[in-house]
Amino acid sequence: MPELPEVEVVRAGLERHVVGATISDVEVLHPRPVRRDPRGPAGFAEALTGRRIESARRRGKYLWLPLDSGDALLGHLGMSGQILVQPPTAPDERHLRVRFSLTGSDEGREMRFVDQRMFGGLSISTGGAELPAEIAHIARDPLDPQFDDDEFVRTVRKRTSGVKRQLLNQNLISGVGNIYADEALWRARIHGERPGDRLSAAQVRELLGHAREVMVSALGQGGTSFDALYVNVNGESGYFDRSLHAYGREGEPCERCGTPMRRVAFMNRSSYFCPVCQPAPRRRRSSAGRGGAVPHAE
Numbered sequence: 001m002p003e004l005p006e007v008e009v010v011r012a013g014l015e016r017h018v019v020g021a022t023i024s025d026v027e028v029l030h031p032r033p034v035r036r037d038p039r040g041p042a043g044f045a046e047a048l049t050g051r052r053i054e055s056a057r058r059r060g061k062y063l064w065l066p067l068d069s070g071d072a073l074l075g076h077l078g079m080s081g082q083i084l085v086q087p088p089t090a091p092d093e094r095h096l097r098v099r100f101s102l103t104g105s106d107e108g109r110e111m112r113f114v115d116q117r118m119f120g121g122l123s124i125s126t127g128g129a130e131l132p133a134e135i136a137h138i139a140r141d142p143l144d145p146q147f148d149d150d151e152f153v154r155t156v157r158k159r160t161s162g163v164k165r166q167l168l169n170q171n172l173i174s175g176v177g178n179i180y181a182d183e184a185l186w187r188a189r190i191h192g193e194r195p196g197d198r199l200s201a202a203q204v205r206e207l208l209g210h211a212r213e214v215m216v217s218a219l220g221q222g223g224t225s226f227d228a229l230y231v232n233v234n235g236e237s238g239y240f241d242r243s244l245h246a247y248g249r250e251g252e253p254c255e256r257c258g259t260p261m262r263r264v265a266f267m268n269r270s271s272y273f274c275p276v277c278q279p280a281p282r283r284r285r286s287s288a289g290r291g292g293a294v295p296h297a298e
Contacts, residue, residue, distance in 0.1 A: 004060065004061065004141055004143065004174070004175030004176065004177070004180070004215055005180070005215050005218035005219045006077075006218075007058055007060075007061050007062075007063060007077065007175070008058060008143075008219055009219065010063065010077070010082075010083055011056050011057070011058045011063055012056075013085065014056040014063070014065065014083065014085070014111075015055070015056040017085040017109065018053050018056070018065070018085060018102060018109070018111055019053055019054065019055055019056055020052070020053065020104055021052070021053055021102040021103065021104040021109070022050065022051070022052045022053075022102065022103050022104050023048050023049060023050065023051050023052075023053065023100050023101070023102060024049070024050075024101045024102065024103045025045075025049060025099075025100075025101040026044070026045035026048050026049055026098070026099070026100055026101075027045070027098070027099040027101075028041035028042075028044060028045055028097075028098050029096055029097055029098065029099065030097045030098075030118070032097070032118045032121075033097040033098055033113060033115055033118060033120065033121050033122055034098065034121065034122055034123065035121060036121050036123040037122070037123040037124055039124070044122075044123075044124060047071070047124050048067075048073065048100070048124065051067040051068055051069055051071075052067065052068040052104075053065050053066075053067060053073075053102075054066040054067060054068055054129065059131070059135050059138050059140070059141075059174060060135070060138045060139070060141055060170055060174025060175045061076060061077070061170075061174070061175060061177070062074065062075070062076050062132075062135045062138065063075045063076070063077075063083070064125065064128065064132055064135075066128075066129035066130070067129060069129075070127055070129050071124055071125060071126055071127060071128060071129060072124070072125045072128035072129050072132050073122065073123075073124060073125075074122065074123050074124070074125045074128060074132045074134060074135070075113070075120070075121070075122045075123075076120050076121055077115075077120045078115065078117065078118070078119030078120030078121065079117045079119045079120070080095075080115055080116040080117040080118075080119070080120070081113065081114070081115040081119075081120030081121075082112075082113070082114040082115065083111065083112070083113055083114075084111070084112045084114060085109055085110070085111055085112075086109065086110050086112055087108075087109060087110070088101070088108060088109070088110050090110075093112065093114045094116075095114050095115055095116040096112055096113075096114050097113050097114065097115050097118070098112070098113040098122060099111075099112055099113075100112070100113075137171060138170050138171065138174050139170060139171055139172055139173050139174045140173075140174065141173065141174045141175035141176070142173060142175070142176070142208060142211055142212045142215070143175070143212065143215060143216070147173075149205065149208060152172070152173060152204070152208060153201050153204045153205055153208070155172060156172075156196040156199065156204045157196055157197055157199060157201060157204060158196070158197065159195070159196040159197060160195045160196065160197050161195065161196060162192055162193040162194060162195060162196075163185070163190060163192060163193075163194050163195070163196050163199060163204075163207070164181050164182075164185060164192030164193070164266070164271065165192075165267070166196055167181040167184070167185075167192075167207075167211065168181060168267070173211075175215070176211055176215075178247070178266075178269050178270070178271075179244070179247045180211060180214050180215055180218070181211070182246045182247045182271060182272050182273065183210075183214040183244060183245060183246050183247060184207055184210040184211040184213075184214055185207065185210075185246070185273065185278065186245050186246035186272075186273060186274065186277070186278065187210040187213070187214065187245070188203065188206050188207040188210050189277050189278055190203065190207060190278060191273060191278040191279060191280050191281060192266070192271050192273065192278075193280060193281055194281045195281065198281065246261065246272045246273060246274070247272050248272065249261045249272055250262065250263035250272060254274040254276065254277060256274065256277050257274065257276050257277055259274055259275060259276040259277070261273065261274055262274070262275050
């Protein structure tokens with residue numbers, strides 16, 4: 001799934017190419033991508049036609065385009081979604097789902113929502129130009145100037161859940177997905193199952209710093225593209241996958257100590273780590289009611 005750097009690359013491309021344009025026509029080629037909009041495909045298209053795009057914004061993995069009506073076009077790329085900007089003469093993509101014809105540029109352009117697996121989607125957020133109510137619960141991301149580092153550190157250290165699980169909690173910190181969580185943990189030499197309350201404030205702060213660094217590096221390389229699905233608005237792939245130290249490197253030598261990297265199942269995904277540089281947390285036993293001693297992770 002695209003994570004913060006990949007979504008930010010798309011947002012920046014939309015800011016360059018579609019802000020200031022007017023949506024002259026909307027063609028919904030498949031109803032599933034607009035399934036969350038109560039207007040239905042026809043109402044969705046009608047509500048957007050004639051509206052001017054004022055900006056391109058992001059919260060975590062969500063994108064939205066504020067409109068001159070005060071509403072917003074809200075989007076999530078899901079597993080395989082792409083938002084492309086194409087000339088009208090470009091051939092239709094195989095999995096083209098929604099076409100937006102734009103006016104206001106020298107040549108005229110189309111903004112196209114392409115989604116092979118159709119887990120992504122688009123909807124109109126009424127009054128959502130500043131911040132769509134649908135995503136107001138999502139936390140700020142670590143690249144947001146208003147992200148509160150101190151509050152993040154305090155919250156992580158209060159919780160007994162594993163630190164990787166917390167990194168993936170979009171209500172605590174948004175935009176960090178599986179790839180960049182594994183990379184940040186490898187850089188910080190922390191195992192993802194280590195409980196937050198067993199980390200020092202300095203360790204959590206260092207981990208947050210590494211999460212920022214790895215995502216900024218990925219942004220500079222256009223994101224991470226493991227296949228042709230992850231592209232910017234011009235259809236170009238990122239190449240940060242060449243710089244990964246942990247994710248996807250099962251069996252390869254750790255770049256610090258040479259130990260073969262490991263992969264374990266984690267929340268229907270995979271975690272990649274070095275068993276030497278990132279030792280698994282030891283277990284301790286503690287009393288818990290009538291049940292007596294139960295295992296508890298340190």
